[in-house]
Amino acid sequence: MADDDGYFGESTAATYEDFVAHRFSPEVVGPAVDVLAGLAGDGQAVEFGVGTGRIALPLAARGVPVHGIDMSRAMVARLRAKPGGDAVGVTIGDFATSRVAGAFSVAYLVFNTINCLTTQDAQVACFHNAAGHLLPGGTFVVETGIPELRKLPPGQTAVPFHISPTQWGFDTYDVATQAMTSHFVTLVDGRAEHSSTPFRYVWPAELDLMARLAGLRLRHRWADWSRAPFTAESGGHVSVWEKPTD
Structure with a gap:
């Protein structure tokens, strides 16, 4: 990441x-x-x-x-x-x-x-x-x-891949460029922190x-x-x- x-x-x-x-x-x-x-x-x-x-x-x-x-x-x-x-x-x-x-x-x-x-x-x-x-x-x-583009209904760009009480992970896709970004939202001391990593599928x-x-x-x-x-x-x-x- x-x-x-x-x-x-x-x-x-x-x-x-x-x-x-x-x-x-x-x-x-x-x-x-x-x-x-x-x-x-x-x-x-x-x-x-x-x-x-x-x-x-x-x-x-x-x-x-x-x-x-x-x-x-x-x-x-x-x-x-x-x-x-x-x-x-x-x-x-x-x-x-x-x-x-x-x-x-x-x-x-x-x-x-x-x-x-x-x-x-x-x-x-x-x-x-x-x-x-x-x-x-x-x-x-x-x-x-x-x-996982088959999971994307028309108009949607995000697919979740991890859900827990303290962290959520989801990928966003740009099907025109094959760009993909993995996002993580993590709860730390009751506060949400976001990080992301760029990829190309x-x-x-x-x-x-x-x-x-x-x-x-x-x-x-x-x-x-x-x-x-x-x-x-x-x-x-x-x-x-x-x-x-x-």
């Missing part, structure tokens, strides 16, 4: 893991690490938007060398403070353009992070950057949600075209990390594109 410290700055990093605690459960992390470790094989992995190390740390613990890219020093500081945090190399920078030395078997970007790139040009650049990091036969993996077919522009081709698309079939009713997808060997 954007805050007074900048995009995913200190005040957001301080509460991030509490807010998405369910994402740190073994039932969520385990299948993702299984897929990524299988794709990495004996090679290295690079994570775009490594954050606090939710995926990078257990993947490194599986014996896969992992390097991360992230522009939030506050999030990376929390990764570094965790057991094994020194085993994950991190480059501070924009994952759409920042390069890491070496060649990788898998590049990956999880939990809707592709949407943090708020222009189509930046998302296209991200695919080119991923392709540039990959060995021939390597793969780029993206986990993201399907935009993107469709699977659009991602496939971005991949093609970067010289990648689709290998798999699943509904989730368990490799369940992707259907018209899926709320998200895990897509795997490969870099040709010829």
